[in-house]
Amino acid sequence: MKAVDDNLFKTICELQQLPSLKTSVLGGGTSLAIRYSHRVSNDIDFFFPGIIGKIGYELVRKEVEAFYGEAVFAIDYPCDINDQFLFQRFFIRRDDTAIKVEILQNMQFYNTPEIISNIKVMSLIDIGPLKLITASSRANHKDIYDLDYITDHISLNELMNLLKTRRELYNKPEHQTIFDQDGDFDPINDPELLLKFEQPSKGSNSRPGHSNPRIDFIEGQKNWPSARSSWRRKVRAYYNSIGKEFPGIQSV
Template identity: 30%
Template sequence: MTKDARALLRKIAPAMNSYGAVLAGGTGLALRLSHRISTDFDFFTPKAFDSHGLTAKFRRMGLSPDVRQADRRTFIAIFPESKFSLFQYPYPFLETDSFEGVKVASALDIVSMKIAAITQRGVKRDFVDLYYILQDMPFQKAAAALTTRYGTAISTLTIGKALVFFAEAEDSPDPVYIGEGVKWETVKRFFEKHVRQFVLDLEAAYSDCA
């Protein structure tokens, strides 16, 4: 995270805490793993919110958000330091820590969100983030986290296919790594090698929660 983005995070922390918002996404994970640069702030709150009131609150702080979307469930704005998003999100977080005064989602929470994101779109950064998480997290634990958050709403077939469908991701930009980073071909081979076992673990987790 850049120095300016970190300063922005400290400044908006009280506002985010007033909504019970949690920082997740790539930046939330990068704060834990230090694997890549990510300055987008993706916050999630269980509460409905007033986007116009949030805009006014930011301006009272001396900030100048370039608002791109504003409604009761989604607020997206561009700051000079970072892209900012706040989403109403009905799923409770399993664990959080604190960084610069804001709540940050756990790897268990982020792994399930990354899997869900990959079923909806294909971008390299999501595959890369999931790859790094799964280097230290057993597949069974990731599968259990997914079912805890979403139940059986996403079929194992959909997830299995998405984890080895790279066509869309090929056209997306490479992440900016801290240090050497992993090669894209290594990421693809990892999922191709392990997708069958992950689907089996997911089916077992689905069976347990049935």
């Protein structure tokens, strides 16, 4: 079993060659699966640093349809408020599977993207704070599993400081993304959100999400109980560092 199978890898490479996706980078769990080979990933998430708007998304649609023909289907805009609060989702049929692709915009980057296995991926400095935000809002086990691996390389304290810096740098109305439409999920002011995964909730279809919530870890890597315990230890250490009492295990 591979973290990123051949069909998914090939599709990522093909999409990154399209002119309309040239300035986007691969983010999400698949970029981390390429980096760490820690768990199976089935989806593709591309991030644009700025706003491409409906015109940019329609260009993506036209190029994807021209390249894949009938293999691409269900092209949709699950959130379509205006040119700023907008993202695209579609599926590409490969053999007996359908690969979900989501394309997000206005996700300002600190760092230059990295090239891993000939794929342009978001740097850890950028993906780490974004993972904190998504984990705080949608409480998905996969996000926590990924964060545990990220924080094996960048401490949780450092990641929280990066998130704080990000919020200070990108705090104007034009910096807002679709995630800001859901309210303020801020683990800096409310660190209990770092444990929200213990009270999982179903995410909204109008927001990006995982096609399969199950964690299929690669042999030799952490299983979910191990990663969960590791994450809780890191959160406990973070609580100690900021002088807060660590909460007990959340009820389900």
